[in-house]
Amino acid sequence: MRPVRTAFAGALLGTLVLAGCGQTTPTPTAAPTGAPTTAASSAAGFPVTIEAGNGKVTLAKKPERIVSLSATHTETLFAIGAGPQVVAVDDQSNYPAQAPKTDLSGFKPNVEAIVAKKPDLVIVSNDIDHIVAELGKLNVPVLLEPAAVKLDEAYEEIAEIGAASGNKAKADEVVSGMKTALDKLAADAxxxxxxxxxxxxxxxxxxxxxxxxxxxxxxxxxxxxxxxxxxxxxxxxxxxxxxxxxxxxxxxxxxxxxxxxxxxxxxxxxxxxxxxxxxxxxxxxxxxxxxxxxxxxxxxxxxxxxxxxxxxxxxxxx
CATH class of the missing domain: 3.40.50.1980 (Nitrogenase molybdenum iron protein domain)
Known part of the structure; x- marks a missing residue:
């Protein structure tokens, strides 16, 4: 995300304190990598329950209309292959270029504007204006994934978003690649x-x-x-x-x-x-x-x- 710089420290501080994530617990096991794309295989892994920043979030089926109100999570969704499921992103999500740009705001979330996108999953990094509860009243599933304080938390959030979006195998692959690359960079320093x-x-x-x-x-x-x-x-x-x-x-x-x-x-x-x-x-x-x-x-x-x-x-x- 890229807020006004003088607000960055203040706005992000609160999210950093809250950045504790749990484990994903899919039920049953997701389809193996390379399985043919069929209605049955795409539904594999659901229902799934995610231990997110807003507690346990259960998704009955694979979401097909995801709204991301976090630039970080928008990048994650596209990196793990969930891009085709994303119907809208916030105004700070400038990467990748194919992300469906809107005037939605993650810093001043508008419930009506979000719901107008007909999402079956909304992903946020901040619970500003109690957006999680407000969307919950309208039965819109929300995944709160706060700003990570440690690399392990970043990895965990990517895995959670992967499980929630039905892209667990690709998410695990992304995390593994990140760990390998960072370990090598650190070792070479x-x-x-x-x-x-x-x-x-x-x-x-x-x-x-x-x-x-x-x-x-x-x-x-x-x-x-x-x-x-x-x-x-x-x-x-x-x-x-x-x-x-x-x-x-x-x-x-x-x-x-x-x-x-x-x-x-x-x-x-x-x-x-x-x-x-x-x-x-x-x-x-x-x-x-x-x-x-x-x-x-x-x-x-x-x-x-x-x-x-x-x-x-x-x-x-x-």
Missing amino acids: PKDKKLTYYHELDQTPYAATSQTFIGQVYAMFGLTNIADKAPDQAGGYPKLSAEFVAQADPDLIFLGDVKCCGQSKDTLAKRPGWKGLSAIKNDQVVQLDDDLASRWGPRVVQLAESIGAAVAKAGAKS
Whole structure:
């Protein structure tokens, strides 16, 4: 998701605290990979009960009209092969290109507009305005999958969405591929360099500590987060002062506010006391894709690849 940057820390903080997920419990076992697509095989695995953020959600049959109000979960649905079942997504869901774009909002959900899409499953990452209960009153099944705090939670949510959508085998394949790719990236990282970093959410500047989802991705590469020493942790997203960053003088600076806010090495150099920062002088300012830096779905591997390339470059220079 890509909310206004100054709202990102505040809006996402609450969801991070709630991000506990359970296991999927399909009944009976889903059809094996490669089974012919028939009415019988497509119904296999249903009814299914998912332990989601809103408790146990039971789906009697495979959903054919899914509405996603989360950019992360939209990416997941298409990655696991559920794209043809998706009839509408929220206005922040900009990937993949074939996602059916609408003006639906995940931050200001409109019950009437959602119901007008005739969904048999709605997937959200936030229970804003009690949308789960409001849709429940209209007998619309809702799956609440909050922002993941750990990679294991991201994997679990992908598996849950796979089971709920009738695409469990493909979801398991996606998770397995993510684990393999991330393990290799972490293993290849030069962790003996003891590099420090600063990840910027917006130019306020808000940062992310090691306790956040993205902070744990950085930790895979043996990096030390300067935000971990901020006086006010603010639930993992502290607002730092320019002086704090200047004094910490990180080896690497990662910007998650490029597309939204036009930040770059040049704009950082204009901030008071930042021109002489090591990351700026040594060309170690990394412009991330804002979306990859704020989502926790399958494309976290691409985010990790960007981080890994920067760490390798910095390690070679040090």
